[in-house]
Amino acid sequence: MLSWCRLSVALGILALFLRTFTSSLQKWSALRSALADTQFTGALMSGGLFSVVALTVLIVSALLGRWYCSLLCPLGTLQEVLRRAGARLGRKQGKYLSPWRLRYVVPALAGLGIFFALPPLFGVMDPISNFGRGVRGAYILAVEGAAAAPPVWAATGMFAVVLAFAALRGRRFCDWCPVGTLLGLFARVAPAGMNMNRDVCVGCGNCERACPMNCVDASNKKLDRDRCILCLSCAGSCAVGALDYGVRAPESTERRALFLKGFDLLAYGAGLAYLGSPVARGWRRRLVRAGGRENSPRNTGPETTFLDSVMPPGAPNAGHFLAHCIGCQACVAACPTGIIRTDRTSRPELDYTRGYCQYNCTECSHVCPAHALRPFPDIDEKRRTRIALSNLTRARCVVITRGESCGACAEVCPTHALRMEPLNDAPSLTAPVFDSTYCIGCGGCLNVCPADPKAFAVTGVTPQVRTPGMRPPDPEDEGAPALPMTAGDDFPF
Amino acid sequence: MERREFLKKSLTLGLGAGVLFLPKGLRGGVAKALAEENYPDLVALKGASPEAMFDRGIAALGGIGRFVKPGQTVVVKPNISWDTPLDGAANTSPALVARVVKHCLDAGAKRVFVMDHSIEYWERSLDGSGIGAAVKSAGGVYAPSEDARYYQKIDLKGAVLQSTQIHESLLESDVLISVPVLKHHGGAGVSIAMKNLMGCVWDRRDYHSKGLQNCIADFLHAKKPDLSIVDAYRVITRHGPRGGSPDDVAEMSAQIISPDIVAADAASARLLGREPADVPHIRFAAEAGFGQIDLTKLKIERLAL
Numbered sequence: 001m002l003s004w005c006r007l008s009v010a011l012g013i014l015a016l017f018l019r020t021f022t023s024s025l026q027k028w029s030a031l032r033s034a035l036a037d038t039q040f041t042g043a044l045m046s047g048g049l050f051s052v053v054a055l056t057v058l059i060v061s062a063l064l065g066r067w068y069c070s071l072l073c074p075l076g077t078l079q080e081v082l083r084r085a086g087a088r089l090g091r092k093q094g095k096y097l098s099p100w101r102l103r104y105v106v107p108a109l110a111g112l113g114i115f116f117a118l119p120p121l122f123g124v125m126d127p128i129s130n131f132g133r134g135v136r137g138a139y140i141l142a143v144e145g146a147a148a149a150p151p152v153w154a155a156t157g158m159f160a161v162v163l164a165f166a167a168l169r170g171r172r173f174c175d176w177c178p179v180g181t182l183l184g185l186f187a188r189v190a191p192a193g194m195n196m197n198r199d200v201c202v203g204c205g206n207c208e209r210a211c212p213m214n215c216v217d218a219s220n221k222k223l224d225r226d227r228c229i230l231c232l233s234c235a236g237s238c239a240v241g242a243l244d245y246g247v248r249a250p251e252s253t254e255r256r257a258l259f260l261k262g263f264d265l266l267a268y269g270a271g272l273a274y275l276g277s278p279v280a281r282g283w284r285r286r287l288v289r290a291g292g293r294e295n296s297p298r299n300t301g302p303e304t305t306f307l308d309s310v311m312p313p314g315a316p317n318a319g320h321f322l323a324h325c326i327g328c329q330a331c332v333a334a335c336p337t338g339i340i341r342t343d344r345t346s347r348p349e350l351d352y353t354r355g356y357c358q359y360n361c362t363e364c365s366h367v368c369p370a371h372a373l374r375p376f377p378d379i380d381e382k383r384r385t386r387i388a389l390s391n392l393t394r395a396r397c398v399v400i401t402r403g404e405s406c407g408a409c410a411e412v413c414p415t416h417a418l419r420m421e422p423l424n425d426a427p428s429l430t431a432p433v434f435d436s437t438y439c440i441g442c443g444g445c446l447n448v449c450p451a452d453p454k455a456f457a458v459t460g461v462t463p464q465v466r467t468p469g470m471r472p473p474d475p476e477d478e479g480a481p482a483l484p485m486t487a488g489d490d491f492p493f
Numbered sequence: 494m495e496r497r498e499f500l501k502k503s504l505t506l507g508l509g510a511g512v513l514f515l516p517k518g519l520r521g522g523v524a525k526a527l528a529e530e531n532y533p534d535l536v537a538l539k540g541a542s543p544e545a546m547f548d549r550g551i552a553a554l555g556g557i558g559r560f561v562k563p564g565q566t567v568v569v570k571p572n573i574s575w576d577t578p579l580d581g582a583a584n585t586s587p588a589l590v591a592r593v594v595k596h597c598l599d600a601g602a603k604r605v606f607v608m609d610h611s612i613e614y615w616e617r618s619l620d621g622s623g624i625g626a627a628v629k630s631a632g633g634v635y636a637p638s639e640d641a642r643y644y645q646k647i648d649l650k651g652a653v654l655q656s657t658q659i660h661e662s663l664l665e666s667d668v669l670i671s672v673p674v675l676k677h678h679g680g681a682g683v684s685i686a687m688k689n690l691m692g693c694v695w696d697r698r699d700y701h702s703k704g705l706q707n708c709i710a711d712f713l714h715a716k717k718p719d720l721s722i723v724d725a726y727r728v729i730t731r732h733g734p735r736g737g738s739p740d741d742v743a744e745m746s747a748q749i750i751s752p753d754i755v756a757a758d759a760a761s762a763r764l765l766g767r768e769p770a771d772v773p774h775i776r777f778a779a780e781a782g783f784g785q786i787d788l789t790k791l792k793i794e795r796l797a798l
Contacts, residue, residue: 026616336614358614360576360621398702405705405773407680408698411734412612419732420679428771430679450701473732473740491537491747491795492763493788 002245003236006070010077017074021135021333024363029334033367036330038072039128040179042369045324061186065193069180069229075131076174076229079166080212086167094170094209096217099224107181123327123346127177128369132329133346134159151344170212175227184226193225193248194234201242207234309349310388310441310460312340313357314365314373317463322347324372331364331373339443340364350387352443352458359383359414359442383414384469388441388460392418392434396455399423399431407432409456412444416471438471532559533794534785535751535760541798543589543726546748550722551596553794554750560719563601565667568660569593569633570718572674572689573609575735576621582727582742583735584618585674587627589724589748593672594633606662608636609692615639636662644695651711652777653703658695663716671718671754675725675745675761677733681705682772683765684734685758686721687713710777713754717783721757723749725764755784756791763788 013035020032036042043053057068069076083091106125113122123129137156140148165172174180187193196207198221208218215227216234223234225248235243307318312331315321327346337355340348348364350357362382365373376382398406400423409432410418417438420430432445432455446456536553538546551557561567571585579586590607597605607628611618615638619625628635637643644658663669673689680701681688690712691700700708725747729736736742747764751757755778759769769775769786779786 026620336616358576358617360617361614402704404701405680405682406701407678407705408701410679414735414737416732416737448698448701450698452702470737473738491539491760491793492766493537493760493793 001236003232006230006232007080010071010080013072014074014077014081017131018135021132021329022139024334024336024338026336029363029366032330032334036128036328036367036369039328039369040068040183041122041126041128041326042328042330045326045370045372047371057183058186061183061190063190063192064230065187065190065225066180066183066229068183069174070231073127073179075127075162076171076180078131079162079171079173080231082163082166083170083212089167091168094211094214096208096211096219097214098217099175099227103175104181106176107178110178111182122178125176125178126326126328127173127179129327129329129346130159130162130173132333133327133342134162136329136332136342149341151342151346155342155346170214171229174213174229180229187228188226190225191247192245194223194228194230194232194243194245195248196221196223197242197244200240201238202240204239206237206239207243210234210237304389304461304463304465306389307460307462309343310352310443310458311462311464312348312350312364312373313362313382313385313387313464314368314376315387315462315464316374319462321372321462324370325368326370326372328369330367330369334363334367336361336363349460350443352446354447356412356443356447357387357441380469381466384440384466386440386461386465386467388443388458389436390417390434390439390441390443390445390456390458391436392432392445393455393457394431396451396453397431398451398455399429401451403429405429406450408448408450409445412448414442414444415440415467415469418445419471435471438467438469440467534753534791535749535756536794536796537747537749537760538796538798539745539747541746543586543724543748544592546726546796546798547589547592547596547722547750549796549798550748550750553796554752556600557593557596557720558600560670560752561597561600561602561668564603565601566665567597567602567605567668567670568636568662568666569597569605569607569670569672570689570693571607571609571624571672572684572692573607573618573622573624574612574692576613576617577735577737578621579623580727580739580742581736582674582676582729583733584622584624585672585724586726587623589722589726590624590672591627591631591633593670593722594628594631597668597670598632602668605633606636606666607633608638608660608662610638610660610695610697611692612697636660638692641695647715649711649714651708651714652781653707654700654711654714657699657712657715659715660693660695663693668720669716669718671721673721673723674728675723675749675764676729676736677731677741677765679733681709681774683758683762683767683775685723685761686718686754687758687774687778690716690718706773707777709774710781710783713778713781713783718754720750720752721754723757723761725749725761728765730765753784753791755779755786756788759786759788760793 017035020028040057043051110122110125133155137152140152141156162173201221203218205218207216210233213227213229215224311321325347331348332340339350339355341351343349362376365375394400398404407420410420415438418432418434421433423429423431441458443458446458449455532555536550538550571590573584575583577583594605643661645661646658648656671686671689673686676684678684687709725745728743728745729741730743732741749757749760758775762769762772785791
């Protein structure tokens with residue numbers, strides 16, 4: 001009964017994750033944001049130890065066990081779904097798998113990503129990133145097929161391997177998961193957990209077959225507490241009620257065991273304190289600089305540095321962005337125009353061939369759980385923030401080259417950085433005039449330009465600075481004079 | 494009875510009697526032609542809310558029933574291009590769109606679709622303009638327009654536009670009503686009923702690369718609206734078509750209604766202080782025989798409310 005309740009909740013959360021990660025409709029934006037915010041890694045990146053979510057997950061794990069893994073993790077639940085499907089298709093029965101001695105190596109390597117504040121390294125094994133990359137990758141492959149970019153294929157491939165293992169062997173990814181492993185260390189000392197009553201157990205092995213983590217050993221009548229995610233499957237499968245969740249009977253009262261427990265707790269505390277310390281932040285900065293994204297062949301001044309890609313709005317600067325983004329793809333899923341794509345390290349960048357950044361839209365910065373994209377305090381701030389800089393090559397414009405009316409660029413330019421002004425040699429025609437002061441780099445001009453090659457080039461910038469906003473009307477602008485309609489009852493015809 | 498009046502009446506009566514003896518098909522046509530003689534070619538209104546002006550103006554044209562017959566499917570094409578608020582004047586007034594939809598339904602239309610291939614993200618434009626909610630409350634249906642799969646390729650005999658993809662609702666409907674908002678346009682000069690129809694096609698960039706002015710006029714070869722209702726209540730007079738500053742918007746409180754799209758565009762261009770013949774796409778459409786550009790040749794009813 002309890003195991004079914006747990007599964008229902010987990011499946012519900014998984015369903016909502018799948019829905020909101022495959023649709024950018026506005027009705028899902030609040031839910032998508034709330035779901036993304038429940039995830040441990042995003043919370044850890046956004047606020048370190050000071051994040052309420054991260055702290056809560058750790059405290060709950062240290063007191064009650066790995067409920068996070070059995071309820072909130074969409075990748076975990078998805079593996080269980082596949083495992084059940086695999087059982088239908090004739091998968092071998094589950095068997096206890098003793099923990100591999102080197103099983104801390106991969107999570108530890110991933111943990112180095114956190115230690116050195118290199119989210120992409122961490123993101124390779126991060127559960128929510130794998131889920132997001134996989135689901136978005138599968139979605140894009142379904143829509144675009146073979147035309148999808150190599151990073152999409154890579155992400156989807158890894159996802160497929162995880163799911164294939166799940167269908168054949170259960171939640172195998174979880175043994176390598178850095179979040180699960182960390183929470184397991186906490187669960188090891190938790191006063192509550194699964195208990196197996198050796199006196200009642202008849203050794204039938206039902207629990208061992210039911211366990212998606214393969215952490216119940218029926219022949220020896222024991223279970224691995226750090227690997228147990230409290231899915232309650234074993235309790236549900238037990239005919240004699242030998243398994244239940246509650247305050248755990250102490251396994252050993254030996255002094256050595258108690259000492260180890262204390263040592264564990266001390267070590268965890270020290271590790272987490274490190275993450276919140278300025279030392280970690282220093283590493284972060286140094287490594288980002290070494291990463292070379294801030295190279296500036298076209299640097300035009302002390303303020304703005306050009307990037308080879310455009311960061312989504314809300315990334316204050318490249319350093320902050322690189323140090324926080326875990327590549328979870330929440331922003332990719334949230335973008336209504338679908339212009340956020342992922343680069344080789346699964347971090348988002350804007351692709352203006354697909355559309356352009358909407359003037360009044362803050363979906364991506366709103367949803368980002370890691371605060372790699374910081375939420376804008378208000379919509380006006382978003383409208384003023386420069387994420388890139390456009391550049392007009394007038395010699396390519398169709399008005400100049402072919403003498404045709406156009407104006408597509410000025411039409412979409414939300415800040416009037418581009419305006420149509422009469423041509424000197426053909427006053428009936430208007431051609432675009434560009435004032436970079438007001439350009440926010442939304443990419444509209446580039447996207448709609450009909451010229452081939454395009455008359456615009458848009459380059460990403462760091463930091464994302466504040467512009468003066470809307471270009472004020474020029475008193476001498478065309479159309480300004482008093483209109484014939486404003487006075488009297490007459491019509492001008 | 495004056496001699497002249499007597500002659501006029503006898504002639505009318507005689508013609509009326511003559512019609513009775515005509516074959517059935519022709520009879521309807523002549524009767525219709527006679528009836529349309531009495532309606533103005535164009536109604537210009539000012540001084541009231543957009544929906545009140547429409548009520549009055551369409552009555553002067555003989556009611557919407559002249560254009561929409563019971564059981565017909567109607568497409569109302571407003572401008573829903575931008576995610577800007579009502580006073581930004583970049584989109585058609587939602588109240589006017591709702592009123593047009595309501596008139597069509599009251600006239601017995603089976604379904605009234607509203608569509609626009611909006612420029613900014615469709616969901617935001619629909620919400621921001623207020624047209625999404627207005628159409629829903631009036632009983633109309635917003636036809637999804639944000640994806641290429643809703644558009645079908647057609648061939649047409651335009652000067653430069655030989656084929657384009659137009660929205661499926663236009664192919665499946667009986668009546669098309671263009672409900673633009675009047676505004677300045679940096680590229681096309683003005684944006685009125687004809688330019689508004691650019692939102693019925695999928696590939697806008699194609700227009701820009703083939704020649705914007707010609708393509709705007711060429712669209713009429715594919716589908717000519719049965720009625721054009723130009724919302725000139727708030728008008729962007731510069732930095733159009735998106736505007737952005739309150740200084741760009743003039744409150745004209747006017748409206749132009751005409752079954753002749755070229756006449757509607759010509760009269761509206763004058764409201765912006767532009768000579769119709771100086772706007773290439775209006776001139777092209779007139780030259781192709783789609784309507785009357787010379788406003789002196791039109792029977793215009795001017796109403797100040």
